[in-house]
Amino acid sequence: MSKVLVTGGCGYIGSHTVIDLLEQGHEVISIDNGINSEIDPTIDRIFQITGSKIINHKVDLCDFEDTNSVFDLYKNIDTIIHFAALKSVGDSVTDPLGYFHNNVTGLINLLKAAEAHGVSSFIFSSSCTVYGEADVIPVTETTVWKPAASPYGRSKQICELILEDFNKASQMNIAALRYFNPAGAHDSIKIGESPSQKAQNLVPVITETAIGKRASMTVFGQNYDTRDGSCIRDYIHIMDLADAHTKAMIFLQKHTSRGILEVFNLGTGNGVTVLEAISAFEEVSKSKLNYILGEPREGDVVSIYADYKKAEMLLQWNPKRGIKDIMDSAWKWELARNKK
């Protein structure tokens, strides 16, 4: 069994992955400074589901000494899964330096501490934003990058380039996982997406509008060259995504040669328009959503979805859930967390 340091373990994807790791018998330690998560409620929710109370260190990865000192507390951390980053495309446009500082400095500090403490496997949360506006979709891992559409996307490109160079000088095994659009909640509906900052991803914006936290929502762009004029994305269920991390960890650990670097797309291969996503929500929730069609938003690409054959082949992973499962669980989670 592995001893895994999860950064961003109290965030959305991190917390669901922590649950999967604990359920598979691994030991988990978290670093999360709480900039976009509710630390104590999340640890409680993880406990309710798994019976394990994880320890979170409230440390900012941009502080090297504090980050390094977490490694000094534990012996034999063998794997790092690095989720911690700022993730809002829109905010990154108005605060590019803040995004580069947090996402790039955080990665460098973590790699330095990991190298100094003999960590053997490193998994990085990348994103389909690295592809920019790709010429051909679905994108494969070898699709040539276009300029990133936002500083957030560029921060992920820079982080991947850093990993590439680091890999040439290190014995660590590395996987960069390019997520498409993670959404939905845990099957138990005891945990789901609950950012402390304003939600900006489509699915929580939909559920927050439906429950009345927002009066209405805007679909950004109505005249794109797509089947209904709205952007196309590839929504991947959070349970499928969490499962991919545990599989990627096992893949890296099984690998006999040291110092490998593999990149994997994690999506479903199905492009769904924003309007189709709304209609899937309306169908599962049996309600009408209050939305307006608005102008395109800076930083958005028109259309992207994944070719995930590489993950299927090397990680024996494939997504099991679709857009309606995503909307169903996200809606049940929104209802559950508002009852409390």
Ligand SMILES: NC(=O)c1ccc[n+]([C@@H]2O[C@H](COP(=O)([O-])OP(=O)(O)OC[C@H]3O[C@@H](n4cnc5c(N)ncnc54)[C@H](O)[C@@H]3O)[C@@H](O)[C@H]2O)c1
């Ligand atoms: N959710 C998505 O749509 C999506 C898509 C592609 C890639 N990603 C990437 O996946 C990762 C996880 O995303 P998420 O949706 O779980 O986001 P999230 O905001 O829910 O989780 C990130 C966590 O990291 C913490 N954090 C941020 N900066 C930190 C720092 N400097 N030090 C310590 N903790 C810090 C936050 O408090 C938060 O709990 C991120 O790297 C994100 O860029 C997310």
